Every structure is written in structure tokens, then in C-alpha cells.
Amino acid sequence: MIKKFLMLEWKAFFRSASFAKNLALKILMIFGAIYFAVMFVGLAFLAYYGLEDNFPDPLHVINKYLIYYFVMDLVIRLLLQKIPVMNIRPLLTLPIKASTIVNFSLGKTYLSFFNMVHGFLFVPFSIILLVEGYDILSVILWHLSITALLYINNFLNILLNNKDNLFIIGFVVLAAFGLSQYYQLFDVTEYTVFFFDGLFHTKWMFLIPIVVLVGLYYITFNYFKSNLYLDAGLASKHDIAKTENLTWLNQFGVLGTFLKNDIKLIKRNKRSKTTVIMSVLFLFYGLLFFSGGIESYDNPVMYMFAGVFVSGGFLITFGQFVPSWDSAYYPLMMTQNISYRNYLSSKWWLMVIATGVTTVLASFYLYFGLHIYLMIVVGAIYNIGVNSHLVLLGGAYTKTPIDLASSKGAFGDKKAYNVKTLLISLPQLLVPMGVYALGHYLISPNMGLVFVALAGILGFAFKNKAFTLIERIYKSEKYATLESYKQKTA
Amino acid sequence: MIQVNNLSKSYNGTTVLKLDHLEIKKGESFGLVGNNGAGKTTFFSLLLDLIQPNSGKINNNNVIVSESENWKSFTASFLDESFLIGYLTPEEYFYFIGDLRGQNKADVDALLKKHEEFFNGEILNSKKYIRDFSKGNQKKVGIIATLIGNPEVVILDEPFANLDPTTQFRLKKIIKDLADNPDVTVLVSSHDLLHTVEVSNRIVALHKGEIVKDIQTSAETLRELEAFFAV
Numbered sequence: 001m002i003k004k005f006l007m008l009e010w011k012a013f014f015r016s017a018s019f020a021k022n023l024a025l026k027i028l029m030i031f032g033a034i035y036f037a038v039m040f041v042g043l044a045f046l047a048y049y050g051l052e053d054n055f056p057d058p059l060h061v062i063n064k065y066l067i068y069y070f071v072m073d074l075v076i077r078l079l080l081q082k083i084p085v086m087n088i089r090p091l092l093t094l095p096i097k098a099s100t101i102v103n104f105s106l107g108k109t110y111l112s113f114f115n116m117v118h119g120f121l122f123v124p125f126s127i128i129l130l131v132e133g134y135d136i137l138s139v140i141l142w143h144l145s146i147t148a149l150l151y152i153n154n155f156l157n158i159l160l161n162n163k164d165n166l167f168i169i170g171f172v173v174l175a176a177f178g179l180s181q182y183y184q185l186f187d188v189t190e191y192t193v194f195f196f197d198g199l200f201h202t203k204w205m206f207l208i209p210i211v212v213l214v215g216l217y218y219i220t221f222n223y224f225k226s227n228l229y230l231d232a233g234l235a236s237k238h239d240i241a242k243t244e245n246l247t248w249l250n251q252f253g254v255l256g257t258f259l260k261n262d263i264k265l266i267k268r269n270k271r272s273k274t275t276v277i278m279s280v281l282f283l284f285y286g287l288l289f290f291s292g293g294i295e296s297y298d299n300p301v302m303y304m305f306a307g308v309f310v311s312g313g314f315l316i317t318f319g320q321f322v323p324s325w326d327s328a329y330y331p332l333m334m335t336q337n338i339s340y341r342n343y344l345s346s347k348w349w350l351m352v353i354a355t356g357v358t359t360v361l362a363s364f365y366l367y368f369g370l371h372i373y374l375m376i377v378v379g380a381i382y383n384i385g386v387n388s389h390l391v392l393l394g395g396a397y398t399k400t401p402i403d404l405a406s407s408k409g410a411f412g413d414k415k416a417y418n419v420k421t422l423l424i425s426l427p428q429l430l431v432p433m434g435v436y437a438l439g440h441y442l443i444s445p446n447m448g449l450v451f452v453a454l455a456g457i458l459g460f461a462f463k464n465k466a467f468t469l470i471e472r473i474y475k476s477e478k479y480a481t482l483e484s485y486k487q488k489t490a
Numbered sequence: 491m492i493q494v495n496n497l498s499k500s501y502n503g504t505t506v507l508k509l510d511h512l513e514i515k516k517g518e519s520f521g522l523v524g525n526n527g528a529g530k531t532t533f534f535s536l537l538l539d540l541i542q543p544n545s546g547k548i549n550n551n552n553v554i555v556s557e558s559e560n561w562k563s564f565t566a567s568f569l570d571e572s573f574l575i576g577y578l579t580p581e582e583y584f585y586f587i588g589d590l591r592g593q594n595k596a597d598v599d600a601l602l603k604k605h606e607e608f609f610n611g612e613i614l615n616s617k618k619y620i621r622d623f624s625k626g627n628q629k630k631v632g633i634i635a636t637l638i639g640n641p642e643v644v645i646l647d648e649p650f651a652n653l654d655p656t657t658q659f660r661l662k663k664i665i666k667d668l669a670d671n672p673d674v675t676v677l678v679s680s681h682d683l684l685h686t687v688e689v690s691n692r693i694v695a696l697h698k699g700e701i702v703k704d705i706q707t708s709a710e711t712l713r714e715l716e717a718f719f720a721v
Binding site for chain 1: 538540541542549562563565567568569572573574575576577579581582584586587589590591595616617618620622719
């Protein structure tokens, strides 16, 4: 039976629209995965030998901060880890035991990237511990416990997956712990370190995570099994709808018609809502750079990178997928009396408005000095002038249909946002970094700002040209786009 | 109104549609019948420039559909759910289409009022998004949306499928009313011979992409078609 399931998975993977059409993207993702893996292995070495100089027992330091690692892991999982869904509905009436179906669905998550990647950190780290003469049995038991804890996160993510926006709470908890520790109000690690140290020093304590893990497995298993009905776990959730006329947008004519639609699109679909939340997180991404906390980020060119990122979150995550947002009803759009220019303008204005709003919200970066905030402002100018066109241009070739309706219940594809989006968007950041570096190092830091702003304004001057080009691509790609949007599963 | 010349469409060497010549006159009520794979939807998709023909051209009111987009202003169509916007309420959808077709809210409201019976109280003010409606109710929304803005050409693919008997009956009345207007050309496809005969004054039967029957509807038509399809 498992063999047959695996066969289905194999076919689903290799026959999916995105695989056949987007091999380049897959390769990019593989490179991304390798990059993360190498980073993690590197981190393992850094964690031990980096700490060794200042601390007699690196493991103790690691144990102290592990709580952050696990909470962070859970937050990231809640946000990014998709629950792999086999197409379960057609299997329900076939002679397959319900427990087999559930076990296979759960089993698929064990092999997910989000579980595997930790292996690249903890396996080398444990080996280092052994090499450095830590007690063999203790290391093995500690490693076992850590693995169990990671899988506990895996199950927690599955169980909590239906609770919307939970990761925001996780994020807040994380921030609260971090801040209160930083300002020495309350140090959570003082307490958790006993637990993690105990996993190493006390031989029986590894049983705690193992028992919790087994318990969680049974809870998850039973939860899924008892919800394996079309009107329970597999049911679609129906929202109470309210007609909104948004009449204040009427003054913008045809543009207003599209804006109205786009606002509803963003408000009423899980997938697009996640995009907005992601762009809010991007807003805080700059903190990593400007606070000078990470050494390799602490230089002017990387600051510019962050400057573009801070205001460009929405632009990058949303703009990327124009016109895929409208993929579900693309034939309608293609048969109505619509000019591409109005359609594009509406999306463009949305991005401009979002960039403007984020730039204002980002004014708290003034804390790091005027120059830093000006970097964000010129980054925003560059985003509006150049990147807005670039993402629309890229989008014109993106033919991955988007499943907006992600409210399919426990087994549904709940996780809309994925790692792909991040990977494609990197090149758009390199140009402003280069331009800024030119000005900064050749003339002065302020000239760097002027250069980036000028690049943005220059791009803005070419708006009509860019739109004409994108329009032409839309027209020439029309049939191919319609064809690929027909394949609903991305 | 619509002229088709030497039109053909094939996928991987298999011809799925081959129409040497077909002319649909203004005001005609045109019924297209045929089995699965006969090429009905392919023909409509070509007519709406959703797919490209391998050869030939379609001329819709002096606009060659694959070359100009001007046909969009007088042609309305509903082929399947991909013509609906799932996250809108029916009202929002109607107003959206109205905006695109230059109709104000009052115009759209008047049209909806006229078709209140067709909706059977299940569509308007239902506090549901279109994506949460049943297939049949989605179809009702799509069909009425094609009537917004007084289009000159109305194209409906399988409009009777998924509808309950009462609604099928009401739909026939709507299509007949449309057909009575000499300015409106209606194109309807269906598997259901009886329905098609009732609403169309001309019926074309397709078989494996080619026209096998082209008849003006008369008392004999249904029997003739039944005889043809009873193989």
C-alpha cells in the first residue's frame, strides 16, 4: 500500500505544472537548500569553536539559548512549512484503512526540509562534541532529545495549523523574551537551561521529550483520523460575506474598478493575507542590519540591501505574482473589455501605496540616525521607480497559477507563502547595492543616497515605456498563460 | 454576424475542430450539439480568442478575433467557473462586470431585479462568496452576468448542466427572450437535444470536430437529431 502511495506522490511531483514548466526555479530552490545546509553545518562548527575561546563549556551556552532556537523554529514552521497533502478525498471510498491514509500523510512531514535542515546543524555539532571528549552516551541521549523536540515542533505545527495568525503570537512571545532578557528584566534562559542541560547530564531525562513526542503523535493521529470526513477535517470553511461597494474609489474610474477588486482580493484570501503579513515582517528585517548585531551585515552596502528590503516587502511578495493572483478567473479577464494598461496600473498603484505606507511606518529607524532612514527612503524611491516595473515584468512570465482558496480545513493546503518567493527576488536588490557602493566609496555616503534616488527617478521616467513593454509581453504570452492557469494545482 | 473560414485546431497532430465555412447571422439563435470531444468548447474558446487556431479566421461583427480586441465590447460569454471571481459576493461581481461594460449601479440593479425569479432567492443578499456557492448557483450568477450591458453576442457553454429542473425551465425562457431580440445573436451549446431544440432556431451538430448537421429548427428537428445520435 505504501508503495502505491509513494507512486502517487512521485507522479504528483513530476507531473505538476510548476515542475515541468519551472525547472529553473526548482534548480534555484535546490541551490537555496544547499546554501542553507552549508550554512547550518558552518554554524555547528562556529557554535562550538567560536564559543570555546570565551566559555569553558560551549554546550552549556548552547543549551542556554536553545529555547530561542525552538520557539523560532516553531514560528518559522507556522509561517512557512506546508503540510504535505495527498489528495485525500478520492482515497476515502477506496478500500484503504483510514489509519493508513493518516499515517502516510503524517509520515510525509517527517521528511520535510524543515526537519531535515536541523540535522545539518545538530549532527555535526554532536560529532564535534564526541571528538572533543564529551561523554558518548550523554551526547547520544542529548542528540536524541533534541531530535524529539524538533519533531514535537513538527506535530505542533500540524495541530496548530488551523489556528490563523498564531505565529504572530509566537513572534511576540519571542520578541518579549528577547527584549526582557536584553534589558535584564526577566531571563527565561535562566530556567530553561536547567532543562536542556538536564537532557545531557541526567540520563533518564531524554524520556521526557520522547514521551511527549509519542503523546503528540497519538493526539495528531486521532485528531486527523476522527476528522477524516468531508464535512469535518476535509470540509471547506465558509466565510460570512459582506458586500462592500468601496464607492470612494469610483472617482478613479476604471482604475478604481480594479483597485476595488484588488483590495477585496487581498482582504478575502488567505494566500494574499499572508503576503501582507510577510511584508510587515520585512519591515523589521532591517533591525538585523542596522543594530549592528551581525558582523557580516555591518557595512554600508548591506545597509542599502536592507534599505530596499524594508519598504519593498509588499512589492516583492505581491508584485511577483501579478497576474497570477487573477489566475483562477483569467479567462474572464481575457474576454472582458479590459485594457491591460488599466489592469497593470491598478496593481502598480497598490504597490506604490504599500511602499509609501511602509516607508512612513519605517520612520522608527530614525533611531539609528538620519542617514539610515534616508537609505530606507531612497530604497523606497528605487522600489517605486525601478523594482515595481521589474516585478511586473517578471510576473508577466510567471505562469504558476495561485490557489487563492486555501480554506480547505485540516488537510487543506493552508500554507500559502513559500521560500520560492524569497529566492527569486534577490537580484532586484543587487543593483541598488551596487549603485550605492559606487557613490559611497567613490565620492561620499550622501552621494550614494543621491545615486540610488536618481536611479529610482530615472526608472520612474521610463514608466510608460516599461508598461508598453509589459503589455506587449502580456499579449504575446496570453495563450500560454491561459493554458498553464488551467492546471489548478501548482 | 459571425463568419468562420477554414478554421482548424489540432493538438499534437489530432484535429479536434475543422470548420470549412460557417456563418451565423445577426439575431440568430444558434444551438451547438455534439458528444464529448465533438469540439463545442473548442469552438467557443476560439471564438473568444482564448486559444489560437492552427489555421483560418473567425470574424465577429467585422472584427477578426485573433487580431483585434474590439469584439470584447459587444460579446459576453460564460463558459465555466473560470469566468467567475470566487472571492466576490454575487452583487460585487455583477457591479464589477457592469463597471467594465459601462453600466452604472442602477442599470445593474434593474437587470438583477428583472431576473429575481431566476435566482430563486438563493443568490442575492446571501452573505456568501461566489466560491462557496453550489455549482448550479454559480452557474446562475455567470449566466445573468452575461446579460449585463446589452451585449450583441451572447455565448453560453452548457448552460443547462448542473441546473435544477425549475431553473432549466426559467433559463429557457431567458434565452428565448434574448433570441426574440433581432439585435442579439445567441450561441448555446448543450448535450441536451430537447433543450437546444426548444431555444434555438438553428442547430448545428458537431462530430469529431466537423459539422455533420446544420438544420433550421422545425417540428421534425428533435427526431432527426435523436436518430442521428442514437448509434
